[in-house]
Each structure stands twice: as structure tokens, then as C-alpha cells.
Amino acid sequence: EQQISVYLNKMKMVPYAIGVRNAYSAISVGTEKTTVSKKQDSSLIKRLLNKENVKKGYAMVREKGLKHTLQIVKKTSTPILVPLGYSTAGRVIVVGKNVTNFTPGDMVACAGGGYATHAEIVEIPKNLACKIPKGVELKEATFATLGAIALQGIRRTNATLGETVVVTGLGILGQFTCQMLSAAGMRVIGIDLLDERLKIAKANGADLVLNPEKSDIEKEVAKFTADVGADAVIICAGTASTEPVHQGMRISRKKGRIIIVGAVGMELDRSLMYQKELDFFISTSYGPGRYDLKYEKDGIDYPIGYVRWTENRNMKAFLELIASKKIEIKDLIQHEFSIEEAPEAYATIREKTPLGIVFKYEADPSKFKTIKRKTVLVTEKAPKDHLKTAIIGAGSFAKGKHIPNLLKVPSFVNPPIIL
Template sequence: MKQVEQNYRSGALRLIDAPAPGAGRGRNLVATRVSLISAGTEKQIIDLAKSSLAGKAMARPDLVRKTLQKVRQEGLIPTARKVFAKLDTPIPLGYSCAGEVIETGSDAGGFTVGDRVACAGAGVANHAEFNAVPKNLTVRIPEGVSDEDASFVTLGAIALQGVRVTAPTLGERVVVLGLGLIGQLTVQLLKANGCRVLGFDPNPARAKLAEEMGADRAVTGDLDDAVAAFTGGHGADAVIVTASSKSSDPLNKAAEISRMKGRVVMVGLTGMAMDREPFYKRELDLRLSMSYGPGRYDPAYEVDGHDYPIAYVRWTEQRNMEAFLELIAAGRVTPSKLVTHRFPIAEAEAAYAMMDGDEPYLAILLTYDAQPGAPERTVAVGAAAAGDARGSGFIGFGNYAKSVLLPALQKAGETRLTKVVTSTGISAHSAAERYGFAEASTDARALLDDATTDCVFVATRHDSHAALAIQALNAGKHVFVEKPLAMTHAQLAEVAAAADAAPGVLAVGFNRRFAPMVREARDVLARSGGPLVMQYRINAGHIPGDSWVHGSEGGGRIVGEVCHFVDTLSALCGADPVSVEGVSPDGVGDSLAAVIRFADGSVGTILYASMGDPSLPKEYVEAFGRGVVVRLDDFRKLHITQGGKTRTVSASAQDKGQAALVKAFYDAARKGAPAPVALDTLIAVSAATLDLAGISD
């Protein structure tokens, strides 16, 4: 399928042929008919992408702080590798479109094949021939509403939410500052609400268009005098700022033209350095509008599809979208008047190039073939390698797979990459093109059925690990699956049965046992004899509550990360865990104090805390054998104390064993070496972790 992408590092924008996505649970596959280029928003994204690294850093100081913290913890080179891998990941453009449902996923909102729908959302309602859109970001198009008008649904919902936040009443005088697309739609929505509207924009053509859209008056200058005349000298009842500017002037001008106890509503992206005096002296009410409406930025609503009860949240994102389309159907809003240009999707690059020229524009539409053909979910990108039929493929290719697993695999000796499978076509195409895979796909089955692939890396989100590992093992592949291996005991039992019956090797991403310092500590402790007493302290750091890690896809941090530390203790004592007991502090479910007993009589404690100061190094291990103590300090220093003396081994950068683990897997798959970790140990460590997380099934 054709799709518009932009490289965030270089700023390069282009049209690519990417594999189409599948519908998936909670989503519908939509064949796009029209998509809207939101000139203001997309131009900002494009300009930021084209800026220097310094410019990007100035725009996102929060990410700079996180990067510097990573450098202190992991070293410069590993951090730089991850940062550049992230920057080189292309981003899809577009967030508002209209089309037809051609495939429905399970629990996808009751939509049926053939429904005309309008779709919203950055990263889902893209400039692409096919889009897999979550049900809460999809609405049916009413009869009589054209695809072109419906393609404005996202901007319409943004404008409508701004009006709702303003809470205007019949006959109020409202000023709209900024008459771009959202400003023009805001004018019509206010008029539909019975308000008198004054628009302002320095562009005369946009001011004239606002009057054509229904504004009582629109001006390009002398705003103070215009507002005074328009309001009888009282000032505006409300000012809605829909302008886009780095300056705070729009905010402060809105205060200056407001009446006593008026409302100032920020919809556009502007500076927020407030001049206190006019707000204070007029006792103004400053309000910020949250994009499309309630549900925005909530993964439970947008991704998982959990709606808010209408009795408590009358106007959600989706209900705002529906209301906007109903206003179009009633003739109260006319988005088609804003269209200045139309381009077929094949000429998308020309559409964006025009935005850098002198030609005036406002709403730019991309149009698509009415019959695009069946979606292709696998496309050739690179040349297939000749000779040896064996090669490796990836299912899931996030930052960890790019920056850690693939380099380790290539260092181990892999020269042939067959297919890369991701949930979105743009990411699969980018991975194949940049890293040398022969094909890009959004269909895992295409990789599992590929006779030229013998090694499969599963690097998806946690909830799919077990099922994909089982399918790959049943297909006769050697399987490297990232941790956790499973999210329930039932899944774990199924994986164990599949691995036991399969001819291929199963490896799990328990890499710390392969770290040089852990291996040296294990050897020293093994010579001491007898059971060990061990403790592992992890200053895990905070992950926001809305992260996927905490949801159904991640299963929580105990399942997803503590398995690493259970496995490391198992490696140090050379025995499998046999019993566990863990407790979490009240109200902090992603922290844990645990005691683990191992088959050789060793005991270990794990203190996993998410609430500490992030400046403290992440991991610290102590293990006591007979006459020996080893201390591992965040994989940078290993202290071995015995016979009254301490020997210290230091490293300039962390090595947590990822490369050694991947090489062990590769050697087992291709050279007949033993599996990196015995299947019984993989199952025992995984089961112990599930017990610590309180998972009983």
C-alpha cells in the first residue's frame, strides 16, 4: 500500500510501498478514500523533524534529561545507539480520514464490512491506503455527508471540544484568534450555538473566508478597537485562541480584550508565559481544551476500547466526532469551503512540497482509488540472499530489537535476514529497508510459514510471547523469545509442552546470567561450596501508570522484569527456584520484597522498588558463600572478597550479557551447541516469577 512517512532524524518525507496492517482485536481495517493534511499541525511536525539535533533537544528537554540519565547508567555508546535507532524510526503523517470498512476485528465496535466511516488519531488515521483504526476512534458517516467533508472529523472534534470547554451561551460575543482550519470550524460551531463571533487573523484571505463561513465580523488589525465596537466596550465574553505560535502574545492579547470575569480558552499551540495583571484585574477564567475531548491520551479508551459511561462523560472523543458529522449533515458546518487543493495519494510528496512554497493554501486533501485492490501484508524490500537457505526473521522490531538483539545476532555470524514482522506497515518497511531484511510484513504467519527462515526472534509486547513462541516451535523453528516467556501458568505449560516436543531450540531473553561479571561471580561462588545467601536490590525507577507495561499487553512490571533477577540468582547458585514468597507495599503494586528458596538449599531476596531516586545506580547484588562474598555494582564493578582481601574487576561500560546470550542461541541453532539455558530452568524461573506476581492460573 502507499503511505506517507517522515524520517524524524533527517526530516526526509516520502511516499513508500508498505505492507498493509491487519484489523486486529478492537480495530477495523479501513480502505481510505480521503485524508486531510492538517497544514498547521503537520507543518510543525515536519519543521521539527527537519531541525538539527540541537533544535530537537530544545523542543524536548524532558527527553534530553532521560537520555543523560541513561548515559550515566548504561554508558555513552549503548545510549547513543538506542537514541539514533529511535530517531531513525520513521513516523506516519496524517490523523484524519474517511473511508470504507473492508475487514473487522474481534470486539471492534459493531462495525460491518461496507460501512462508510470517518477516523481520527495520530498514528492510526494516516495518509495510507489502508488503516487499522481502534473502534473508539471510528464513527459512521451519516447519509448525505461526503467523504471529503467527513475527512475533517478530527479537526472538527478538536474545534468542537474547544467550544464545549468555552461553554458559550446564546447571544454571547466570542472572539476567535487565529483563522486556520480549526479557527474556521470554530467560527461555524459558535454560530451554530447562537453566538455572535468576531474572528481575527493577520491574513486578509482567511479573515474574508471567516466571514463567508458565518463570522459576524473578521479583522486583520486594530483588534482592540474592533472588539470594543463589537462588544459595546465591555470586552469579549470569551476568547478562543486557535492560533499556533511560539510566542505568548496570543494568550496575553486574549486577556486584554476580555471582559471582567470572561473566559480565555487555549486550543492552539502557543507560548504560555502569562502576563498576570490583565488576568488578575479582570478575574479571568483560563481554560485549556484537551484536543478531541475526553478519552484523548488515555490508552484504555483509545487503544483498549473502553468507553466512558455517557451518564458521567457526555462528550467523549468519539461522541464529539459523531456530533460534528451530524452538524455537517444538517448543513450547519461546511468544511468543503476550506479546501484549497486536492492531490491523489501518488502525488503526496508534491502536496507537501507545495507547503514550502509561496502558493496560498488551507485545507489540502489526499484522494485514493475507490477500488485499491486486496491489501498486501508482505512486500519485498531487499534482495533475497542466494545459497544457504537458512536465515533469521523478527516478529516485533522495537528499539530493543534494533539496538541490541539484531547487532548481537549479526556479531554472532548471521548474514541472512529473511522477514521482519511488525503491527504497522511503515515500521516493517523501515526495518527491512534499513537493516537488510528481504521482506517486510504485518502477518506473523508469513514468517512462520517461510521455509527459508529457521530462527525466529519474538520481540513483541508481552501478551503475545507465549502464543507466538508456541506457533514458531510447532513450525519447526529455533525460537528466541524476549522475556517474559508467558503471562499465566496455563500459557507456560503450553509453551513447555511445545518446546519439549519441538526439534528447535528455545531461548528466553534472560541475559544477565551471560554477563561477564555474573559468570565470574558464579565461578567463584561455585568453588566455595555449599548453599548461598543472596540479595538483589533493584532501583527500578518510575514508569507512568498509563504505560502499556502496566496494562493487558504488559502484565505489570513484576511479570515483565523481575523474571530477570530471579534468573540471575538462579544462575549464581546453579539451581532452580522451588518456592517463593513476595509482598508489595500498599498502593505500590510495581514494587516488591521477595524471598526465594532454590533446589540446592540457597536462599535469595529481591528488593524491587519503583519509587526511589533515579540517580542511584539500578542494580546491586551481594552473594555469600563459604568464606567468600561477591558484590556486583550495576554491572560496572565486581568485588570479590575472600581470605581477607578484596579483588575488584571494573568495566568502562555495562555488559549485561545480551550479546553472549544471542551468540549462545545462534550457536545452538546453527552449530548444534547446547541450548543457552535448560528448558527446565526456563520454566522454573518463569513459574516462580508468576507466583511472585500473584498469578495463580
Template sequence: MKQIMLRDGKSIICDVPSPVVDPQSILVQVEYSCISAGTEMMGLKATGLSIVERALKKPQHLKKGLDMITQQGLAYTKNFINTKLSVDAPVGYSTAGRVLEVGQAVQGFSVGDKVACAGAQCAFHSEIISVPANLCVSIPQNLGAKEASTVALGAIALQGVRRLQPTLGEVFVVIGLGILGQLTSQILQANGCVVIGSDLKNDRLDLAASLGMEHSVPVDENNQIDYIHRVTDGNGVDGVVITAAAQSSEIISAAFQMCRKKGRVVLVGDVGLDLKRDDIYEKELDFLISTSYGPGRYDYNYEEKGKEYPLAYVRWSENRNMKEYLRLLATKKVDIDPLIFRVFDFTKIDEAYSLIEENNLKSPLMVLDFGTEKAKLIQEISNPHVMNGVKNSDKLNIAVIGMGEFARATHLPNLKSLSEHYNVHTIFSRKGHNAVNMAKKFGAQKTTSDYQTVLTDDDLNCVLIATKHHQHAEMALAALAAGKHVLVEKPMVLTSEELNKISNFFADQTKADSSPILMTGYNRRFSPYMKIVKKQVLQRKNPMIINYRMNAGYIPKEHWVQTEEGGGRNIGEACHIYDLFTFLTGSQVVSIDVTPIKPQLDYYLTNDNFVVQMAFADGSVASLTYTAMGDSTYPKEHMEIYCDGKVVTMTDYKQLMIHGVRFNKMRSKIADKGHKEELRLFAEAIKNQLDWPIPLWEQIQTAEIALTIEKLLLTDSPRA
């Protein structure tokens, strides 16, 4: 399918795999997509900036970069930034079209329904989009898709008005009469309010006046504040809505001065916020921010999981705002047609952007026409820049599944550096443009959004699964059943049922001559530090005591890692340490005791703040202190081992000391947690038919430990 992207300050039209529908989403064929001039011009210019220019515009990113250099090293940071900057950026956030497919968990939509969609993360300028259900609304029968494609802009304007809480007959100033200002003016009028417009362009004032705005501040008026007080009998207005975009703080100051006592100012746009106390204090003004389309925006559970708020408690969520805006259009309470300057075929996007850059729009809005002919769902694309069908018996053709930050910043660069072992053959992402971006950068032959094409591709030897945690087990089993070797990121499973399926798969494989390798991404055991530690404890005569502390850092409970998709941090991250305990002891666990904190508030969770102690069959004892309550400037990981008159200490995979033997301290500036070595050993095992890098029983034991601890944490039972 075709999708508009931004690259190096220009727009391009790319061929990308069609997205696939998720359980909570619907697949939509786009007919019209609305251009948001201000937002898209900002994005266009941003893609043309150098690293230095971007850092100067956003100093907070510069600090993050410096912190990353300290923690991960210059090479990693450089690669991370280059990967971020080299990708083509999707654009668009307000569309309309027809439903092609409906997710299993979605209700209220059917194939063929006309819908309007919003969201910068999904409602792209693209022939086909996959959109969460709460970001879609049905289009009224008497409303066209062209008009409905403005739904995101309309919901933004409507939410700004709701924050204002206008009453019949009140007087409001709208500062900035671009598309949001024009819509705000009409919505206020529909609410029975008097509107005064303020803008630097006469044509915008004239347009708003033609649509019912009663007053406007003349462009040549030297003192706009005096003008406002003159037309309000010296009282000032009841409130101001700012829909302008400017760096100056004079706009916000003027808005405060225009208001009567007890008035209110709502910021919808983006202006300087150097506030003056004297502007606000004596009048006791209310200053409010309006967030996008309304309640639910940026709420993961609302937008991605489809959990609508109870109407009795949240009357106007973002989905309800979207519906109401379309009702206003359908009943002619808001007239969008005069605001649309032109409709362009989507292939003419460059022409549309040129008009915006030239500031040559008589009306503030343009719409892209994608046509109504049914688009083809093509979920696999070959990379034209790479020779297809190249086979090298010394290299493994690998598919990388999932294009999250870790896969992009760690796995793909490592695979590229191991080119003697791997050919990155296929990249899979449910968002096709993500797959195409990474294929271009790392030279993959194919991109796909359909996992089934990976499973049926005979050219592929192995897969690396780096999706969200809840998909790991199912995808790994499917790949194993298809005869692919699998390296799956931790955790291998989230439930006992999933673990049983994997165990049963290999139990059934015992009669076969060979079975595919399954390797969970417990990379720490492959760190050069842990290899030395293993060598030291391998010939021990007595049990060990292992103390491990993980100062993991805080992650909000709303983050996906803490949800059913992530399984929580005990299963999702502490499993690394359970694997280390298994690796170092080489023994079966015989008992587990766990003690979590008892938080008085919901800020900290029990399953990322606990102490666990386990005993092994060889007599060794291991304990883990896992906490999210520490400070990030303190080392994240520290291990101590006591055994046979020796003491081993390791800190952050940067420093190793062994007391009791002749050993020079081992140090490195950058942590080496074994990610690259993990991939190398995986390849060697496949190509040379060697023993698995991690024995199956050790992977199963690690998963069992994590699942047992999770059960103890959630049931408040101390022992298993």
C-alpha cells in the same frame, strides 16, 4: 501497500506490509486523508534537522540523552539516537474510507461500512490502516468520505468550543483563522453565538465572513484590543478561542485583555505562555486548555482497549465529538467545502506540500485521494536493498518479532554485531512501516505484518520474540510447533494455563530425536559479573544467603506493563531475579513467603512493592526487595551473597567485590547485563547442538515462582 512517510525533510511513498487487525481495532481501506498543514509542516521540517538542532529545540531530550550516556554508555546512546533519527516517520491523522475487517472484540461495525478515523498513531496517509474502534465513527449516509476525512480537525475544534461552554447570544473572538479557526467560527455560530475573527491575513478573514462570521478585526488595526471593546460597547467579549500557532506570548496577553470580567480564554493552538498576572487577576478570568479531540485522548484504556466512558458522566468523549462533528457536516450546520482548496491524488503529496511551504493556499485545507478501488492486503515485503535467498550454513536466519524500543535499541544492534552467527532475515511488526524502517537500517531481507508467514518460512531457523508480554506464550508455542528455535523475551508466560501448555509441548517432544530450543530472555545470568559469581559459589560446601534489592523506579498503573497485557512488574521484571536465584543455587525452590506494602493510596501498587523470601532444597535462602518507591539517583540493583566465609557484593552490573578470597575488584563504566552473550550462546547451542543455555526446568521454575508470588500478592496470603 503504499504509505506516505517523511524522511530528511521530504515526503516519500513507501511500499510497506499491510497492517493486521487487532481484537479491539478495525482495518480500513482509506479513500481520503486530510492534510493538516501546520502539523505536517512541523513534522516535515523536524525530520530534516540534525541531532544538534533537534536538541536545541527540545532541551528536555538533551537531558534524557545525557542521562542515557551516564547509565548506558556513549555507544548505546549513539545507536539509540541514530535509530530514532534514521527511521522514516509516518504522517497523517484524519482519514475516511471503508471497513475491510473487524476485530473480534469490536461491535457496531461491519465489513463495507463507511467510516471516519482519527489518531496520529494510526490514521496515517496510507492505503490501509488499522484503527482502534474508539477512534472510528460511522459516516452518515448523506455525507461523503472526502468531507468526513476532516473528522479529527473537526473534533479538535468542537472540543475547544465545549471547553468554552458558550451560551446563546454570547460574543467570542477566534484568534487564528486557519482550518481550526474556521471550523471553530462555524461551530460557535451553530451554537447561536456572535463571532469576531482575528487573523493576519485578509483572505482568511474574508473566507470566515463568507461563512457567517459577523465581525473581523481589520488586519491594519493598530490596537486590536480597543477595536474589540468598541464593538462590544466597552464590555469586552465573553471569551476568546486561540487557534493560532506562534511562539509569542503577546497573543495570550491580548486574548485576556479582550475579555470582559469573568470571561474565559481557551487555548486550542500553540502559543507562548509567558502569562502576566495583571492580565487575569482583576477580571478573574478563566484560562482553559483544550486537549485534542476530547476526553479519552491519550487514555490507553479508552483508545487502545475500547473502554468508552459512561455517557451520564462524560457526555462528550472524543468518539462522541467525532460523531457530532460529522452530524454537523451532514446537516449543513458546518460547511467544509469552501475550506477545501484542492484534492490531490496521494501520489502528488510533494505538490501539496510545496503549496503549503509557498504559503499559496486560498483555502486552508487540502485532501489526499487514495481512490476507491479495493486495495490488496500484502503483508510481506522483500527488501530491494538486500539480496534475497542468500544462504550460509554457518549463519542462522532469524526473525525478530516486535519492534518496540528494546528490540530496536538492544536486540537488533546486538544481532548485527554478531553477524558471524546471525543473518537478520525477517522483521515482523503489526505496523508495517515500523518493520520496513528497521529492515532498511539492519539489512533484513523481508518485512511482514503476518506472523503466519514467519511460521511457514522454511528459510528461518529461529525467532526472537519481543512483543508485549501477553503475546509471548502463544507466539512461542506457535513457533516451536513450526520447528523454529525460540528466544522469547521475559516473561515466558503470564498464566498457569500458558505454562502448562509449554510444559506439555516439551513432554510430548521427549519421544522425538530432537526438539527446538526454547530460551527465555533471562539475560542477567549471562552477565560477566554473574559468571564470576557462579564460579565462586559452584564449589561451596554450605547453603547460601542471597539478598537482592531492585530499586525499580515508578511506572504509572495505567502503563501497559501494569495491565493485563504486561502482567505487572512481579511477573514482567522481578522474574529476572527469580531466575538468578535458580541459576546460582541450581536447586529447586521449596517454600515462598511474600510481604507486600499496604498502601493507603492507589499511587503505589502491591505487586511492585514487596519483599519475598524463598527457601531452596539445598538449604539456601534468597530474598528480594522489589520497590517502585525509591529514588532514581540511587543504584537500581544490588546483590549480597553470604557463603563459606565469603561475602559477594554486586552493584548495577558495574561493580563486583568478593571478600574472603583473593579477588581484585571488578568494575566497568557501563552495565553489562548479558544481552549480547545471551544471543551468542543461543546461536552456539543451535548450531553445535549443545545443551540449552537455560535448562527447561529452570525456566519453568522461574515462571512458577513468579506466578505463585503474584497469586500471593493478589490474595494477601503470605506463604506458598
């Protein structure tokens, strides 16, 4: 770890960041399932839909011919690799020079797409990390980011003690939402298509659970609320359909609130909203500070007197709920994989609909495998009147322009490509 610390410092670690050795990272099933399920040709489709690319393609067809153009398009349509994961937990191993609230050895929960990724070592801006309180296991703390997302959705409802809140979609976010609402004294109704999820929500405090394929949702909600309707509906489902939103509108009371946490269809029926004068809210990720580079990257916090609940403070609040046993996490973690078993983990989320899944990383530094890399130079004699070339980095432009042009020059030997 000393070598890692030296390495991070040499790489000029961000002054307001910390280096963390992950113990666990959580798979966000909904988000990552969508990502890994995309077809490999998605980047090609996006390129073909771009007007400028269409113009360039048309010009190339006229100049080079259709066959040549198709070959170039195929060669240059390399899928873009995106790091997965945004919720981890581990131990601080190094801190940036401007970080005063963390020290090496602290156990922390981490957040952030592009930061808290599925990796052994991550660099985390200080506002995207928080210390893990006593009584919370690392595996539980791994879900702090997802818990903060659920908590922000609840905050958007402005629900008060005794109100009835419906949670649609009982994946991991919906389960967290139900538990926290119940802990806060709300009357909770959970809706999902999977009976297994309904049973878990009921066991963890939901007052009523309903399957739309087996129950008349509007009738049951009306009965539960004495014909008043739900005070708020939080939609945690992920679907292209707008039906969850419209259903939420139908079961809401007059002047009720609809909060969107999941990614759902948004072709809204104005008449449903207008007649009841419903309020419609979007909940942005973990809370205030999200997507603000000054907050996330530069470590500039919002004054608590003006912004009580930031994304960092939401994470802390969620961890405190775990520590005080107000919410249960362990029975929601259904699978654990080593990072070497990543293919099996993603096969699981493609084939099934599990709740919590974590990657576990090797805790003993002595057991880490050393990856040895070496460059091998292969020499080959070229004719005296020929030139040999090597290309380092073969991106779209190199593959589409430089290499084809070099191959046409008689004095050049076919160039090797080093990626």
C-alpha cells in the same frame, strides 16, 4: 478485499477494532508542517542533550578517541520514523469479533494518531470511528477529527446564546470554530494575519474580522461589544509567542474565559488574569476519552448520562452539522493530492499556509498496484579459516558495539547487514 480481510484476521486484529479502506485522509497542516519541517539531526540533538548519553560519550572518547566516537554517534543517530495523519474517511472492510455497531460496507470517519494515518488500509478502535450520515460526502467527513477538536474548544467556553466569542487564528480549526459558533447563535469575531482567511471567515458567518497588522484589536472589540469586552476568547493559533494569549486577556470582559486550542506560548502575565479574574482553560484534542487507553484502545465508552460529549460523540455532532448544512466544508478544501503525490503535498504546506488538504486513495481495488518483494541471497566464497556472518536488524547498539567488534576479529569476513 477478501484477501485483506483474511490477512487482518490472521494478524489477530484487536477485538474492538475495525479495518477500514481509506478513501481520503486529511493533512493537519499545523501539526504535520511542524513534523516534516524538523531538521534531520533532531534525533542527534536530543541524544546529545540526554545526560546519560553525555556520560557514555565522555567514556567512549577516553577509551576510543574523539574521531571514533563521532563516527559511532553519526552511524547510530538514525531519525525515528513517525506515521503522519489522524483524520480519515473510508469504508469498513472487516470488523473485530467484539464489534457490534459496524458491519463491512459501512462508510465511516476515523480518528486517532497512530490509527487514522495516511495509509490505504487502517485498523481503527471502534470508539475512534463513527458512521457517516446521509448528505455528507467522504471528502467532507475526512475532517471529522479536526471538527471535533474545534467543537471541544467551543464546549470549553460554556458560551450561551448571544455572547461574543473571539476566535484567534483562522486556520482550518479556527474556520470550523467560527462557523459552529455562528450556527449556535454567538456573535463571532475572527482574528488572523492573513486577509484571505479573514474573507473566508466573514463569508461563512463571522460578524467581524480583524487583522492585527491593520486594526487596533482592543479598540475594535471594545466598540463591537459596547465596551463590555469579549465573553470568551478561543485561541486556535500556532505560535511560540505568548502575545495571542495576552491579547485575549486584554480584550476579555471581567470574569471572561480564555480557551487554548492551538499550541501557543504560555509565559502568562498574572496581573492581566488577576485584575479581571479571568478563567483559563486548556482544550484537549477531540474531547473526553482522548489519551485514555481504556476508552480509545479497549472500546470502553463513558456513560452518556455522566459524560455527554466524548470524542466520538463530538465527531458525530460535527458530521450532523455538515449534513444539516449548518457549516460549509467544501470551500475550505483547497488542495487534493493522490497519496503518490505526498512529496508535492508536503512541499505545499512548507511553502504556503493552505487550509484544507486531503489525500485521495484509489477507490477501485483492481487498480491497486501489487508490490512484489523478494529476498536475494548472494553467495561469496570465504577463506577456509574465516567465518561469514549476516546481521538482521542493525539498530543503534548493533552499529555502535557489535559490528565494530566483529570487524576487529581476524577470522571474520566483513559482515553484510540486512536491515
